[in-house]
Amino acid sequence: MATYQINVNGQTKKVDVDPGTPLLWVLREELKMTGTKYGCGISACGACTVHVDGIATRSCVVPVSLIGNRKVTTIEAIAQDPVGRVVQNAWVEKDVVQCGYCQSGQIMSAVALLKATPKPTDQNIEESMGGNLCRCATYVRIREAIKSASQQI
């Protein structure tokens, strides 16, 4: 076990965990922030996506020991971000969500995309969102919501 101080959503959080503990489980189990979901555990589905220093990151494969001073942002705080708020509203406007399980990760990836590329092409969207799987196949509405958000940024 080791003690880590990590910056999550602008607050410093102290956790006492094994160094190899994935960030996902620190968020969900230690910090009780359950908005970030577990899907595959092997960086293959995108359900666990958070931002680390603004980069969309699969939290299931990043050990807490590698976070250091980097800023972690989760779905719980995305509405406090101007782009995040626009994206969340676009998700509601386009009624994207079906079961909802994948959607935290989808939104985190979409926000990272739009911050880097405010006016994405279909190819940009495909490349950035292709790693976020949705069993309910909401892909068409996700794309519509990203385009709608893009027009409002």
Ligand code: FES
């Ligand atoms: S749970 Fe992390 S990518 Fe699937």
Ligand code: FES
């Ligand atoms: S909305 Fe059900 S898995 Fe995506």
